[in-house]
Amino acid sequence: MRILYGVQGTGNGHITRARVMSAALAKAGLEVDYMFSGRPADAYFNMEPFGEYRTRRGMTFVTEAGKVQRYRTLRDNSLPELIRDVRALDLSGYDLVLTDFEPVTAWAAKLQKVRSIGVAHQYAFCYRVPGVERAPLLKPCLSLFAPADVKVGVHWHPFNAPILPPLIEPQRLPLSREAGRILVYLPFEAMEDIKAVLRPFSDYRFVIYARVDTPLDEGNLSVRPLSRDGFQADLARCDGVICNAGFGLCSETLQAGKKLLVKPLGGQVEQLANARALQQLERGQVMNKLSTDAVARWLPGDNPDPLPWPDTAGALVEWLAQGAEAPVADLSTRLWRDFQSAGLLAEQLS
Template identity: 30%
Template sequence: MKILYAIQGTGNGHLSRAIELAPFLVKKAKVDFLISGKSSELRFQYPFKYMYHGLGFYFGNNGGPQYLKSILNIRPIRLLIDILKCPVRDYDFIISDFEPVSAWAASLRNVPCIAMSHHASFLSMKVPRPKNISRFFEWGMKWYAPSRNHIGVHYLPYDKDIFSPVIRNEIVESQVSDKGYITVYLPAYADEILISHFIKFPDYHWKVFSKKTDVFYKQNNIEVYPVDKERYRKELVSCHSAIVGAGFQATSEALFLSKKMLVVPMKAQYEQKCNAAALKKLGIAIVDHINEDFPVRLESWLKSEKPVYPKIECGTERIVERLFELVKI
């Protein structure tokens, strides 16, 4: 059996999931890997046979996407050529983690394709949504990388074929502790914005992970680290609490470790608003954006007790089982 595993390269979540799933897949089949729109800091353990421009997104310094830059980065003719040239007929089936080139190529050529992603879970209306549902983004999540078969990944099994998150093996095997500090990962915000707020709380020890710096630096009670997978793991498993964006991977890891959490969804990012709605139902504190009122909300959260929320499991092996069950159907 020959499989093409296609990965959306924007952000770290898709690639982080692939890093865990790929070893299980290569034990069962011949697997080639494809990536499009690569902007992840993570290293993949297998070579990519195909690399495409895809449809990626850019993020700014004030909590939201850079839509103009993202739109200007779209290459429609190149995208069409990539779709037409993508050799999906060389494979028995395609696995697409929200990757548009392979998904559209498979759809046009009637090649079996399984959408396996967090985004696939939103094809069920049983998955929590924010109060203001965006029809445009709902349409986009359905047609950005279309497929007839779906395996969704979410915090809870809200519907059939929605499984627990894929958690990094290093996280699963970690010894959890509480050393009292607060770990922060808010990649959509500039360091200066975060520091200006955290410095107002000198009694707390802050460890901030930033995409905006390549070197470690310290300002009073705030340590700022460049994004590093292993360093982040160490500081997450031993923190007292975490402040993160509403990206699925970061929130899933904090939930898995049962860490007290404050979540700040990215502005105008519908998937993160949906994640925030789901997390709010679990008792997680949500702050819609960081502005002049943020210190008040932050102080309230710092003084609050950690809520009791469901312990989530790692869904990696069950997802692989379901993938091959669908292939046999």
């Protein structure tokens, strides 16, 4: 089986899933090529698992000051270029297209009638998960953006739907807790706004990962360049995480058992829904804008128990290697049944 795997490059959550999947796909001996879209080609980093991957412009959103800028998003994306890229992509050598909410590969598969399977957090919104009741147009928009013959959603809870647990790499580093050390990743917020909110808490050390070239220390603030290994080390030993409400990092934080404070990206339906789910599951606190008061209320809180997610990638790749004929619901039931904390999560929603 030869597979083309399309990955949305906006944010890092999709790429994190693809890294986990790439290891499982390679272990199964499946031949996979990778295509990424949604950010400039020179803005990807730590891409070694994907070999000679390809990039396209694709579609993304424009943000400023923690909000999606709708007019600039419409202005700066190029529908004609997307159409050209879809038409130019030759899928004649592939048996299957996997898409993690990536539009070029998804639409090329649809037009060329190549079987496609969508694997992404966004596909969980095809079901009645927290937050979708406020976005009635979300489900049709998903199919318009990245259609797929079979849609496989991932989330933190099954929500009585055929949804899989998160696709997250198992915890590699020993977990510890350095009191007062807070990991911060808010890529859509202005750095000066972040500093202004965190600077008053002089008894805490905030490690802020951002697009900077060199480390910078300013009092209780430590700004660090983006680094997958460095970030994972800080996640393993921190006392809590402040981040936007993207699915990937929140999943890793829940797995590590760290307290979580999220600031959803304004105007981004997925992040607003994720924030709602975290509140319902009692696994995180939410601030709708950067707020010193919200941080002050959250900092003294305790860390929850870790949620060691099952090997979703291994089970999913096994399902793919067997032809992906069995119902996704069967795979979902098996994975959640084997997940030791599934009962606890169910209690929280009852």
